[in-house]
Amino acid sequence: MVRNRDLLRSGNVAFSGLAGTFAELSDTLDRLAAVADERTGSRAAALKARLQEFSAKITFVGQVKAGKSALANVLTASPALLPSDVNPWTSVVTTLAINTKAPVDAEGPANTKARFTFFNRDEWDNLVVGGGRLGELAERSGAQDELADIQRQVEAMREATKARLGKHFELLLGQHHAYGYVDPELVERYVCLGDEADLRETNAKTGRFADITKSAELYLDIPEYDVSLTLCDTPGVNDTFMMREQITLRSLRGSELCVVVLSAHQALSTVDMALMRIISNLENRQIILFVNRVDELQNPAEQIDEIRTGIQATLKKFNIASDVAIVFGSAKWGEAALTGTRDGLSSDSQRALDAYAVARPDLAGRDEWETVWNLSGVPGLLTAIGERVTEGAGRRLLERVRRNARNLTNEARATLMARRSDGGAVTVDFAGHSATSVMTQLAAKYEADVAVLCQQLRDDLMQRMETSESGFVKRATDSLIEHLERHGESGTWQYDPTGLRVLQRAAYLSFARALSARLSKLYEDAARHVEAIYAAVLSGGVADFRIEAPQPPRVPAPVGLGKTLALDLQSTWWRRWWQKRRGYEAYAKDYAHLIRAEAHSITKDLEETQVASVLENARAILREFLREHQETIRRITQPDAANAEDARKALEVLQSGTDTSAAFGEILRGLDDMAA
Structure with missing residues (x-):
């Protein structure tokens, strides 16, 4: 039983600023909807819904049995919800949606709390x-x-x-199961996997669907959190067939943060090199290392500094900056603090806890369970998550909605001012063309421009990736030939693919920078043209009128570069590979073919899973921006039956003397203050 749920509030301090700004912006959108027409009110409500639906995705990765599931259980105040024993273990990507409503499921319960999706036939x-x-x-x-x-x-x-x-069995593939409740037994039925002998000894329902379950989504209400969070608990990256390694990589593509859970006894040991390949492709502020199981150390106060130094050395080796957050703790101590009992702790764990508490004078005088909670590292983890979400996804959404709200306010203001006489049409001649016609031409121009730009960005990236592949293949082949000339055909030779990843990452990051810079300029140009049309339609009669350019899409980190390649594998494969070939030419030719195929698989994966999506999003953002302003200009210059009622109401407001323009001005000033 959880007795100390209030401890979860310890992480809210880091989120308080974000939650407050979201609330302020939501109130502003409400005020805008109250003084504007029905169309504006509807769009303001849609922007407010985006704030309300915000939920940063945090993905937990680590080796099998590192303690990811136990940590997720603590963060959700649900001990034993996810299986966290040595056997059976979690084998399925499990999403814990905190303070988020499940999507409507026509085939499921009215209030879905658990949803399990199976692999499709392909x-x-x-x-x-x-x-x-x-x-x-x-x-x-x-x-x-x-x-x-x-x-x-x-x-x-x-x-x-x-x-x-x-x-x-065959009928289940591609299907899903949904439930109006969630409990440990239900979860185990779908996500547990362990040794076959272990499964035979446990409840017959345990692991029943685990082999074919692709993902699990659990919806939890935790009022102690001020915000919505989405925690993604992944299987260990060293699964038997690497299928779930791919699913883990897919999960990371949409994540704001990656929490790497390590064991204090084996922090970043050689068994974690696959993890390092993955996280080295993330932005530094996207990474949090949680070193779990400090309760198993004999003297945490002394050993933690030694472990930290070792971790930082390994990070440096993989070109990961030392400012990555490193948090030490124990999921078991966190569970003890939440439940208010030490019954689940071994005697060694309790001794380590007491010794660690003595070594932390900053916690002296605190309540026993508050002290245990702090020593568990969970508050530090929540604070690190809160800071990074606030300055990352939270800030990006805030700025995106603020810009849209400012444009929406100016559109409403322009529409109101256009009705200042009798609500009739506003006629402006653009060298023989109407304002609506000019907007249509403008939209077509920029649709073509952004298409050309996206194609150029894609082609430039593919060319750099292919150049990286060719250069790496040549260097590897030259090195192989040199080895053969020196040592003959005896022995085994390998070439580390890290260099290939470095080159491909550099190409991808160059693409990301170019996309941001060139799209920003294109979007800004489009905004200035739209602003000019408004100025002409309004005859310059609206002071401080400005149209904000939309934000370019965020380019996700190239996590696909971390997937396991044949060149990474250390096994008998290579000895047999060498034994099957005779002669320098066969060695060089076959090895070059293998490297080229492996390198191209990365390029293809990035292009299909990330680049294509980002570029389509770039086009969609501009298309939607121009479409909304096209509609506003049309409503101003060509009022029809569909908006005649809006025009009549606007005219009544103006004639009544209500200072709606002043209200719009106040809203705009508030939005500008948020950007300061």
């Missing part, structure tokens, strides 16, 4: 036919013996899955 076939990502690597490397072994393992897994699910 995804399942990719696993059972080719062995998933691991099978793909084995086939590309020519490791036929390993490929056959993988396929035998997959076949055994498929037969075990069919045995558990029976005749309904």
Whole structure:
């Protein structure tokens, strides 16, 4: 039982500023809706809904059994909700949506609290036919013996899955199950996976659907948090067939933050190198390292500094800045603080806790459970999350909505002023063209311009990526030939693919910078043209009238660069690969082919999963911006039956003497203050 839920409020301080600014902007949108026409009110309500629906996504990654699920349980004040024992463990990407309503599900309950989605047939076939990502690597490397072994393992897994699910197995693929409640037993049924022997000993329902479950979404109401959060608990990246490594990477693409959960005994050891490949492609402020299980250290107060120094050295090795947040703690201590009992702690853990408390004089005089809570590291983690969400996703949304609100206010003000006489049409001649016609031409021009720009950005990126591939292949092949000339065909030679990733990351970051700079200029040009049309239509009669340019889309970090390549694998594959080839030419030719195929797989993945989406978003943002202003100009210059009532009401407001213009001016000043 959770007795000390109020401890969760310790992280709200970091979110308080963001929550306050969101509330202020929401009130401003309400005031705008109250003094404007129905169309403006509807759009203001839509902007307010975007603020209310804000929920930063935080993804937890780490090796199997690092304690990710236990930590997620503490953050949601739900001990035992997610399986966190050594066996069985979580095998499915599980999303914990805090203070967020589930999407309407026509086939599910009225108030969905849990939703589980199964792999579709194509995804399942990719696993059972080719062995998933691991099978793909084995086939590309020519490791036929390993490929056959993988396929035998997959076949055994498929037969075990069919045995558990029976005749309904085929029908379940591509489907989902939704429930109006959530509890540990339900979760275990869909997300648990452990050794087969362990599963036979546990409840028969445990892990029943785990093999085919792609994702789980749980919706939790936690009033102790001032904001909505989305916590994504991922499986360990070292899963058998690498299928869930791909799902983890997919989860990170849409995340604001990545919390890397490590074990204090093995913090960033060699087993975590796959993790380092992933997080090294994130922005530094996107990364938080939570070193769990300090309760298992003999003397946390002394050992933590040693571990921190080791972690920072490893981060430096992977070119990750030392300002990455590192938080030390214990999910077990956090659970003890929430439940108000030490019953779940071992005697060694309790001794370490007491010794650590003595070494922390800053906590002297506090309540026992508040002290344990602070030593658990959870408050520090929540603070780090709050600071980064506030300055990242929160600030971006705030600025986007503020700009839209300012434009909306100016549109409403322009519409009102255009009705200042009798609500009739406003006629302006643009060299023989109407304002509406000019706006249509302007929209077509910028639609073409942004399409050309996006194509140029894409082509430039692909050219740089291909140049990186070619240069890396040449250097690797030259190094191989040099090795053969010196040592002959004996021994095994490998070439570290880190250099390839560095080059491809540089190309991608260059693309991101160019996109931001060139789109900002294009958007600003479009805004100035739209502003000029308003000025002509209003005859310059609205003071301080300005149209804000939209913000370019954020380019997500290139997390796909962290996926495992055949060149990363250290196994018997390579010895066999060498044994099957004879002669320098065969070595060089085959190895160059393998490297080129692996490098191109990264380029293709980035292009299809990230670049295409960003560029389409860039076009959609400008298209929507121009469409809204087209409609406003049309309503001002060509009033018809659809907006005649709005015109009549606006005229009544003006004739009544109500100072609506002053209200708009006050709203604009408030919006400008928020940007200061």
